[in-house]
Amino acid sequence: MGKQVEELELTANLLELFEQEKSRSPGNRAIVFWYDEDAEGRDLEEIRRALEEHGIQVWELTENNAFQTKYRVEVEEKETSFLIYAPFNRPPDRQNVLLDILLYSAEFKTDEIALLAGELGLDSALARPFLQRYRVFFREKRRKEKFRRFSRLQGDERDWKAAVFAVLTQAKSTEPTDLVRSVLERGLDEEENEALNQIRKFAHLEDFYDWLYAHFGLPGTDSPSLREVFGTLVRCHAVTCTPELEKDLPLLDTRMPNTCYVFLEDWLREESGRSVLRPLLKQLEADWGLYGRLKKLSPDQVADCRTFPVADQVLIEYLNEMLLNHGATGCGLQEMIDKRLTAPWAQEPRIRCVYRFFTHALTMVLYKEEGQRDHRKMTGRDWVKAYSEHDYKIDQTYRKMMWIYSQAGMPEVFLSELVDRLTQWYEEEFLSGLAGYTDQLMAGKLAAQWPIDGVLQQARFFREKIDPIVDRSPERIFVIISDALRYEAGAELSENLGRRLNAEVSLEPMQASLPSYTQLGMAALLPGEVTDIDDQGTVFVEGIPAKGVSNREKILQKAVPESSAFRLDDFIHLGKEKGLKAIKGQRVIYLYHNRIDATGDQQVTETYTFDDVQQAIDELVRVVGKLTGTFSAKRIFITADHGFLYQHSAVQADQLAERVEGSVMEQHRRFAIGRELTVPPGGQKVSLDYLNLDLEAVVAKGLNRFKAGGGMKFVHGGPMPQEAVVPVIQYREIHGQARKKEEQRVDVRVAMRSKVITHYRFNVLFFQEQKVSQDLRPRHIRAALYRGEERISNEVNLIFDSEQEATERHQEVTFTLIEGRYPLGEACVLRMEDVTGSETELYEEEPFELRVYDV
Template sequence: MNDSTKDKIQGVLSELIDRKRFIFWYDEGGQMNDFVSSLEIPGVEILTLNRNAFTLKHRILAGEQPERGFIIYSQEARPDDEDNWLLDLEVQSIPFSADMGSIYAAECGIPMELKAKVVDAHADFFKTAGNRQKITTRLTTQMNVKAIEKQMLSVVCKTEPTYDALTYALAKETLEGKNDMQNRLEKYNLSNVYWEDVETYFGYDKSRNIKDLIIVLFRNDLLRHQGSNTLTNEAYIFMRDWRDSRQFGDMYKEWSSLLEQELNIKESLQDYTLEQLLPIETFPCVDKLIAQHLQVEVANSTMTVEQIESIVDEREHKVFFSVAAHTIKALLEARRMLEDIDQMMSGLIINSVEEGFQLYCNDLYSIDLHYRHYFREAKEAESYGLLANITEIVQRTYTNGFLMQLANKWQPLVDDMDKWRINHVIDQRRFYDYHVSPFVVKNNKLFVIISDALRYETMVEMEQRIAQVNRMVTTMKPAMVSTLPSYTQLGMAALLPNRELSYEKPADEVFADGSSTKGTENRNKVLNKKVLKSLAIRAEDFLEISTPKTYFRDFDLIYIYSNVIDKTGDNKDTEGNVFKATEDEFEHILKIIDKIRNGNGSNILVTSDHGYLFQNEQLDESDFTDFKVHGDIITDTRRFVIGENLQTGAAVKTWDSEDVGLKTGKQVQIAKAMNRIRKQGSGSRFVHGGSMLQEIVVPVLHVNIQKKQDVSQVDVDILNQRSRLTTNNQTISFYQSEVVSEKVKGLTLKMGFYDPNGNLISDSVIMVFDSQSNDSTQREQKHIFMFKNELSKLNGQEVVLRMEKKLPDSEQFALYKEAAYKVSVMFQAEF
C-alpha cells in the first residue's frame, strides 16, 4: 500500500470519527492488520475484536473520556446479528472497509448497502476528488439510488437536480456546439440514467441525442394545439416554463430561431388560418404570420376593431409578440381610424361653427389621434414593407375621406362668419380671465404649462397618461377657440393677461396692452404687471431647478413654456418626425409635473398656443393655391398672411384685424380649407395658422395633485370554484371584478398548483387582467392547468392554487391569494 493510499484511508477514518464516535472495521483475513497497528489518530483508541466482546464493551462504555473515539477492528468476517454481541454499539457506528469503493462510499456518506449500485456502478465519477467533494454536500441519509444518481447528474451538469434544469444545461451546451458534459455522462455511466428518466418524464423514446430531444419537444409544443400531442404533460409544462424563464428564456429564443430556420417552420405554417395560429407560442414567425393575416383583414375591411383588439389582448403578453408588436399595433390603429371615418364621416352634416367645434371635441378628434398612433407604430414597425399598402390606404382615406370632407363642410361656415367668434366657446384671449384669475384671486399657487403646438387630440391622450399617475386628478376643461392666425406669436400672447393684442411694428411681434410678448423675458414682464409674484420660464430652465420647494415659495403664478412639438414640425428637415416629437413631449410634460409635485405644488393648467395640420405623405400640386401674396407684409406662412393693403383672392379669407380680436389697422388672410400658400424653403406637411379645426381647437387640462394615494389595482377571483381536482387537465376560470381605468390598474398574476410540501405540480402561467370592458363576460379568463403525471399519488390530499401578483416596477412576485383543492384523480387518468 503506497503512502498516498495510507494517508487517504487515515484521512477518511479521521473524518468518520468526527461524525460518529465508533467505527467498526471488519477485515476478514487481517490483510490490513499491520496498517491498523500503525495508525495514530489523536483522540482515537484502536481496539482489536478477538472473542473479547464483553471486555471491549466495558472498555468503551465505562471509559472516563466519553468524547473519545474508537475504531473496533476485527480480522474476521462480520457476524450475523443474532451472534453479534456488539450489535447495540454497531448500529450507532459507521461501518468501514478498506477497498477504494468503500473508502469513497464512506467519504461521501453513501450507505454501504448502496455501494455496489452507486459507487461501483459509477466508479469513474468517484475517482475524481472534486466530484466526491461536491456530492458529499448534496446527499442525505434518506436518499435511494435514484435520488443519489440525480444528484450526480447535477454535479456533472453544474445545475440543480431537476430534469428541467439538467435539460436546460445540456441544451445550452449543445447550442454552443460543445459536448463536454455529455461526454462526462458517458464516462461516468450516467448517460443511461438521464435518458431513462427522460423517457419517463417527457415520454420521449427516440434517439439519445440532445438536439433530437429538443426538436421533438419544440415540434410537440407546436402540434399539440392540433391534437397531435405525443409527449407527457411534463413536456408541455417544461416548454412553457422554459419560454417564461427569466434565467433560460433567452436560450429558448435562440433554439426557437435556430429550429425555425432548420425545420422551415414558417413555410409549414403558411396554410394555417388565423384561428389556428393564435394559440401557438412556440416560434417567432407565428406573430409575423398573424401580422400578415391582419394586414389582409384590414386592407379588405373584413375584421372589426373589437376583433383585432381581442387578438392583441391574446398575443401581447406572449414571448414573441415583440417581433411584430409595432406592426400589429399599427394595423389596429389603422382599423380604428378607418372605422371611425366610415362611421363619423358618412352623411356628415354640420349646421353651424358651434356644432362643428363641439363635434370635433367630442368625436372627430379621434380620427387624428388614430392617424398619429398609426404612424407612431408604423415608423417602428418590424416589417414596414408589410404595411406599405396599409400606409397608402391610411394616407388616402385620411386626406380624402376625412380632411377634405371635413374642410368641405367646415370652410363654408367659416366663410359666412363676420367675426372670429364661436358661441358658447371661450376665446383663447380670455384664457387668463376664465382659467388663471380664479386661482390668483384666491391666493392659490398655480402652474401653467404651455406646450407649443400640442393639439386637442394629443391633450386627450396626455390627460389619460397623467391620470394614471398616483395622486393626480385630471379634468379636461371645455376647449378654447384659438386666435386667428393660429400660430405661436399670437397664441402665446393670447394666453397672457391682456385687453388688447396688436402689431405695433412692421415685424412679427405681438403686443399685449402695449407691451411686447416676444420671448420669455418680455412675457415675464407682462405677467408681473398683473401678478407681482409671477414668473415666465422655459421648460428646460424649470427642470434644472434643484430646490423646487424653496424656489416655488417666491411665486404665486408660474408660466412654463415647452417647445418640443412645434420646434420639430416647423423645420422642413424634421417635420416628418412630429409624431415622434409628440411622444417626447409627453415625457417632457410628465417630468415638469413631477418637478411641481416635488415642490409641493398642487394646481396645474396645461394648454397650448395652437394646433396643426399634418399629412404624412408628400403633398400634390393641387394642395397648393396659386394665390400670390401682395401688400405691406408683416409676416406670412403657408397658411396665413398678416399686413396692410393686402390683395384679396378666392383661395383666402381676408379679415380686418378687429374682426379677429386684434387692434384695428391690420389685415389677416387665412388660406381656405387645407390649402397651402406657396412659400420658398418652408415645410408643407406640418402647417398651422389656418382655421381648420385641427389648428384652432385649443385644449385646457386641469391637474390637481392630491396628498393621498388614489391608485388601486383590480381584484381577481376564481369563478365557480370546485373543491376537487378530478383530472390531469383542469380548467379554472378567473374573473376581473373591476374595469381598468385611470385610477384602477390592471393586475399581473403568476399562478400554479402546489403540493403540501410546496412543490409545483402543474404548469405555471402568467396572466394579465387589464380589461377595460364594461361587459363582465369580457373580463373572464380561463386557463387549462396541466398537471404532472404523479398527481394521482396525491389522491386524498389537499393542494393549493397559488396566485402571486407582480410587484410594481419589478420582476418579482408576492402572494396574492390561495385556494385549496382536494385531489381525487383516478389512476387511469394518467394514461
C-alpha cells in the same frame, strides 16, 4: 484520489503504515507496495510531496520496469524507504517478478469507496455501486465539492446521478428544469454539445439518457438522442396549444405529455429561454414544414399556437390581408391580437411592436368603415365638440400607427401598402372632409367672428382659469405651455397623468387664436389683452412685447406681482434647492416647453414630428412628477399656443396657393398677417376684430399651403381643428383625508361554483369585478395550481384591464396538470399572485379538490 490532497486521510494512512514498518525494521527502513486499481485520473504529486517531506521516495511501477525497480530498491538505495506505486491491479503471485520484495514488505490497501462515501456524507453500503460506477467523476476535488452542495443525504441513486449531471452541465440545481435547460442551451449537435461531452468524459452518457427519457416519459431506446427529446417536448407543447396540429406533426411517443408541455411553456415565458429556443425551433419549423401547416388552419387556431415563432408570421400576414382587402367589422381581429399578445413570442419587442401597429391600423380601418360623420349639420360649437369627443381619436390613432411604423424600426416592408392605403384615406377623405366643413363654417360665420360662443377662448384662459384660483386660494399654480401640443396629444397626456396616484385630472378643449401660430398664441395665454402687432410681427400685450420669457414674465407680474416665467428645461435643471429659492413666495409660475414645434417647424426635421410628440408626452409626464415631488406642486395647468396639421404624403400642386401680398408683417405656410393683403385662390380673409386689432389676416383654405417659407408636412396657422383646438389639462394633487395611500386596483375572483378538478386539462373562469377607471387601475395576476409549495400546473399571466360592462369582464384560462399520482379528494390551491408592480405579492388562494380519474 485527486489532483490535490483531497486525500488527507489517504496520506495519513500511508504515513502511519510507514511508521509501523520502520518501527519493525532494524535499519529504520520501510518498503510499501500500493497496487491502485482506481488509478485512472489520479495525480500523485501531492502525495509524493507529502511523503518526500518524511524521507520517503515514490517510485512508479510500470509493466516494463520491474527489474529496474528491483535493482534500485535492493542495490542502489538499500537504506531508502520507498512507496512502490503500481497504477494497476496486483498481478497473480506466479506472474509477479517482485513477489520476493513484496513478501518482506508491506502492501497498502484502502477501501477508497468507503472513504469517499464518508467524505460525501453518504451511506457506504447504499452508495457503493453508484460511487464505484462514478469513481472517475470523484477524482477531482472541485467536482466533489459541487456534488456535496447538490446532493441530498437522504436521497437515492437517481438523486445522486442528477447531482453528478448538474455539476457536469453547470446547471443551477438538480431540478430537471434547470438540468435539461443547461444541456439543451448548448445545442442539439451531440458531438458539439459541451455538456454532453462532460457527461461522456466523467460519467456515463447512457445513464443520463435513461434519466432524461424517464423524466419526460419517453420509452427506452438503444439509440437515444437529444433531438428526439427536444422534438417530443415541442410536439407536446404544440399539440396542447393547438390540437389541430396533432395529425400533421411527427408521432413522438410519451406517457407524460403534460410534463413536456409545462417544461417548454415555462422556458418560453423567459426572455433568456426564448433566445435559446428560437434557433432550435426555427430548425424544427423548417423540418416539419410548419409555415404551410399553419396556413391551413383558421386564424383563431394560429393565434392559439404559442410554440413556434412562425405562427406570428402567419397571423401577421392574415391581419395585413384582412385590413387591406376584406375589412375589419365583425371579424374578431382585435380578439386575435389580444390573444396573441399573451403568447411568449409576442413578448419580443419587435413582434410586440408589429401587433401594436396592427391594433392602431385596425382602429383606423374601423373608423374608415364607420363612414364620415355628418359635420354639415353642425354649428361651430358642435364642430368643436365633435372634434374633442370623437375626431381627435382618428388623429391620435393615425399618429401612433405612423410613429410605430416609421420610428420604431419595423422591417416589415409588406406593411407599407397598408400604411399607404390608410394614409390615403386619412388625408384624402378624413382630413379633406373635415377641411371642407371647416371652410363652410369659416365662410358662413367664423371668418368674420372667430370666437365660438360656449367654447373656452385662448384669450380668456388666464381670466377664466387662473384668476379665480389666485383670488380664492393661496395655492401656487404652475402653467406649462407646450408649443404645438395639439388636442389629441393632450388627450393622451391627460390619460397618462390620470394613472398617477392621488391625481385629479380633467381635459377641456380650447379655441386657439387665429391665425394659430406661436407669437399670437403665447400672447393670448397671458393676462391682459393683445394690444398690437408691429411691422416685425411682434405681438404686444398691454403695450409690452410678448416675445421672450423675460417679457412674458413682466406681463404676468403686471397682473399678479408674485409671478415668474421660465423655460421648462432651465427650471428643472435648477434642481431642488435653487428651484425652490427661485419660486419662493410666487403664486403663478409659467413654464415654456418647446419640443414639438422646435422640430416640426424645421424643414430638415419635420419628418420627426410624431417622434417628438411622443417624446413631449413622456417629458411632460416626468415633469409633472418632478413638480409634484420636488416642488410640492398641487395644481398644474398644461395647455398649448396652437396645434398642427401633419401630412405624410407629398403635397400636391393643387394644394399650393400663391403667396399673400401686401404689407405683410408675418407669413408662413398657412397664414399671413398685415394690411391691404391679397387673397389668392385657396385663401380666406379673416377678421381680427375679435382682438381689437386694425389688421387683416389671410389663412389657407382646406389643407392648402401658401408658397411661403417653412416645411410642407408640418404646418399650422389655419383654422382646422387640429391647429385651432388645443387642450387645457387641469392636474390637481389630492391631499388631506381624501389622499389615497396606495393605488386602488380592480378586484378579481374565480367565478366557478364547482371547484373540483377531474381532468389533467381544465378551465378556470376569472371575473374582473369592477371596470378600470381613473380611480381603479388594472391588475396583473400570475396564477398556477400548487400542492403545498410544489407547483403542479403551468403558470399563466393575466391582465385585468377591461372598461366594459360586467358581462364582458370574464376571462377563461386553461390549466394543465403535470402527470402524477393525485389521491382522490386531495386538496390543492389556485395561487394568484399580484405582479402589477415591481414586487410580487400573494393576492388570493382559491381551494380546489383533485379528483383526477384518467391517470
